[in-house]
Amino acid sequence: MSEKLSRRKLIGTTLAAGVGAAVGGTLLKRSLMADQSKVFVGKAKDYSAKLADLIQRGLAEAGVGPEQLRGRRVLLKPNLVDTNHGELHVNTHPEVIRAAAEVFQKLGAASVLVAEGPANRRDTHEILEATGVGDVLREDKIPFRDLNYEPGPRMPNLGGLTRLPSLVLPAVVSETDFIVSLAKMKCHHWGGVTLSMKNLFGMMPGCIYGWPKNILHHVGIHEATVDIVSTVKPDLAIVDGIVGMEGDGPLAGDPKKAGLLVMGRDLRAVDATCARIMGIDPSRIPYLVASPKLGKLSEADIKQVGEPWKAVRTNFALIPFPEHQALRLSS
Amino acid sequence: MDSLLHNQERDEALADRLARRLGAEVEKRWTPEGLPPRPGLQPRIDATAWVVLALGADAKPSSPALEILGRAQQEDGRIPAREDTPEAYWTTGLASLAFGLRGEAQRSRRDRALDFLSTHEGIHHPRTEETPVSHDTDLVGWPWIEGSAAWVEPTALAHLALTRSGRGDHLRAVAARALLFDRQLPGAGWNHGNVKVLGKPFRSVVSSTGLVLLSLAGMQRDDRINSALEYLRSATAVTPLSLAWRRIGLAAWGEPSDCWPFYEAVERSTSLGPLDGAHLCQLILALEGPARLLGRETTP
Numbered sequence: 001m002s003e004k005l006s007r008r009k010l011i012g013t014t015l016a017a018g019v020g021a022a023v024g025g026t027l028l029k030r031s032l033m034a035d036q037s038k039v040f041v042g043k044a045k046d047y048s049a050k051l052a053d054l055i056q057r058g059l060a061e062a063g064v065g066p067e068q069l070r071g072r073r074v075l076l077k078p079n080l081v082d083t084n085h086g087e088l089h090v091n092t093h094p095e096v097i098r099a100a101a102e103v104f105q106k107l108g109a110a111s112v113l114v115a116e117g118p119a120n121r122r123d124t125h126e127i128l129e130a131t132g133v134g135d136v137l138r139e140d141k142i143p144f145r146d147l148n149y150e151p152g153p154r155m156p157n158l159g160g161l162t163r164l165p166s167l168v169l170p171a172v173v174s175e176t177d178f179i180v181s182l183a184k185m186k187c188h189h190w191g192g193v194t195l196s197m198k199n200l201f202g203m204m205p206g207c208i209y210g211w212p213k214n215i216l217h218h219v220g221i222h223e224a225t226v227d228i229v230s231t232v233k234p235d236l237a238i239v240d241g242i243v244g245m246e247g248d249g250p251l252a253g254d255p256k257k258a259g260l261l262v263m264g265r266d267l268r269a270v271d272a273t274c275a276r277i278m279g280i281d282p283s284r285i286p287y288l289v290a291s292p293k294l295g296k297l298s299e300a301d302i303k304q305v306g307e308p309w310k311a312v313r314t315n316f317a318l319i320p321f322p323e324h325q326a327l328r329l330s331s
Numbered sequence: 332m333d334s335l336l337h338n339q340e341r342d343e344a345l346a347d348r349l350a351r352r353l354g355a356e357v358e359k360r361w362t363p364e365g366l367p368p369r370p371g372l373q374p375r376i377d378a379t380a381w382v383v384l385a386l387g388a389d390a391k392p393s394s395p396a397l398e399i400l401g402r403a404q405q406e407d408g409r410i411p412a413r414e415d416t417p418e419a420y421w422t423t424g425l426a427s428l429a430f431g432l433r434g435e436a437q438r439s440r441r442d443r444a445l446d447f448l449s450t451h452e453g454i455h456h457p458r459t460e461e462t463p464v465s466h467d468t469d470l471v472g473w474p475w476i477e478g479s480a481a482w483v484e485p486t487a488l489a490h491l492a493l494t495r496s497g498r499g500d501h502l503r504a505v506a507a508r509a510l511l512f513d514r515q516l517p518g519a520g521w522n523h524g525n526v527k528v529l530g531k532p533f534r535s536v537v538s539s540t541g542l543v544l545l546s547l548a549g550m551q552r553d554d555r556i557n558s559a560l561e562y563l564r565s566a567t568a569v570t571p572l573s574l575a576w577r578r579i580g581l582a583a584w585g586e587p588s589d590c591w592p593f594y595e596a597v598e599r600s601t602s603l604g605p606l607d608g609a610h611l612c613q614l615i616l617a618l619e620g621p622a623r624l625l626g627r628e629t630t631p
Binding site: 120121122123125126128129134137138143144145146149150151152154168171189206207208209210211212214215217218219248251252319 | 478
């Protein structure tokens with residue numbers, strides 16, 4: 001976490017967000033003629049539900065089927081951040097990872113691997129073992145790559161919002177051709193929320209950016225999020241909101257059961273929908289406002305399928321600072 | 332008593348056998364450009380430095396490893412993680428330790444690296460009422476990458492490099508110790524460097540605690556060290572890296588630990604893919620003991 005942050009700067013300034021929203025709104029109007037982004041919201045009462053069926057249905061709704069996946073090398077990037085044994089709200093659940101891998105294999109992917117680079121621990125395997133993800137990977141023979149230790153080439157920063165001219169991505173990005181952000185639905189004490197876009201901080205190799213990846217906070221957490229997503233170019237988001245985290249996320253918050261998986265090819269639209277479900281106004285989340293080129297934000301531009309977000313909205317508690325309370329979506 | 336001795340001998344034999352197996356793996360993976368994280372990938376500078384630290388300066392790959400580190404050294408003395416990423420200079424402390432193991436022959440490179448470390452620091456600033464973290468943000472240490480704050484692990488590595496070279500009284504070494512103790516979790520060990528954020532306490536991590544205890548070895552043992560050692564003794568460690576750093580941290584303060592859990596841990600981890608090259612080296616160092624990194628350097 002950046003030490004330059006103060007409580008007043010936790011989310012970023014509302015004024016900046018407002019200006020960005022206006023600009024983003026104009027750009028979005030221009031692109032209304034384009035295909036609308038589809039976001040699927042599906043109910044799962046717990047982790048014993050038929051998650052593979054749900055994911056397959058969600059992918060079909062989002063326009064991802066055998067034609068899109070046959071022969072593709074799929075990288076699943078979960079959100080594995082800490083070793084909380086038996087706690088359901090901290091990491092992407094192993095059963096979601098298992099189900100996603102099963103679906104991609106079934107739909108004809110040439111290969112499926114799981115890859116992660118946690119920000120706070122050099123020992124990634126500690127998290128794999130404590131969370132049960134390691135057991136799932138072994139049982140289902142899914143290969144794992146530690147993104148913290150396998151840096152690839154330096155790529156031009158395609159987002160251009162931070163002062164970083166280029167980004168070192170992990171080598172595995174060039175060895176795969178379908179990247180899935182398999183994120184967790186959480187509040188975040190610096191970013192407001194952490195969903196499919198912020199999850200990609202874990203793509204950045206720790207052996208270059210450190211533990212935690214503090215430089216990415218120093219250059220602006222929201223700007224860095226947009227830069228990383230723009231450069232990594234993920235293909236799909238699946239957000240595990242079966243049990244999410246409210247309050248002081250991404251590590252120290254409380255469990256919040258939303259009972260949902262949210263999916264789509266447009267990560268911005270997926271995150272905006274998740275935010276609405278969490279009772280958070282996406283137009284007040286600076287990284288969502290600052291990323292008009294990455295997808296849709298406004299409700300009118302997002303074609304939602306499955307459960308309507310309003311029907312499944314469940315307000316996630318926000319930490320009791322004015323900056324966070326101001327994120328609440330009005331009814 | 333006989334049985335205890337027998338078990339200890341068996342444990343040491345196990346350690347020796349596993350260290351040799353891992354050493355053979357390191358030699359097999361070795362390339363003329365250094366040690367890669369796994370076969371087929373680009374070698375890493377930190378992994379290449381770990382080869383020297385784990386196998387010793389006289390081991391077969393160590394001479395070419397030192398030359399690779401020497402070639403990577405930049406004009407200002409830093410040895411960055413990659414040539415095209417000079418800002419990621421946390422590897423300078425590691426490389427300096429590796430140079431130090433070769434004594435006089437690498438003295439100039441080591442001194443240039445230490446001079447660089449003595450003149451570079453992480454971002455720091457006075458605490459304000461609104462600072463969301465509990466630690467003292469004005470203490471001086473080293474970052475992983477230029478333009479960011481100081482964190483526990485790069486600070487521990489740079490501190491170890493300074494003290495090993497006889498610069499333990501240097502102002503920056505003194506400052507580093509202040510930072511490390513400020514970042515210690517109450518009555519426990521260390522993590523990446525956060526004690527509390529927004530009032531919520533963070534937990535200790537075995538690998539971070541082992542590294543800091545290695546870095547601080549040689550100073551007066553006190554309650555802070557004792558509580559960290561107690562944390563390491565009682566912490567759950569089931570992965571190769573956490574077992575390695577628990578053993579290194581304890582050994583740095585003269586305490587033994589078993590080697591037999593390493594076997595199962597290595598098997599479990601490798602069933603998910605090959606171990607990282609640097610991690611292989613850290614395992615070897617743990618199994619053989621960190622003696623070569625303790626105390627001040629001696630000229631061979």
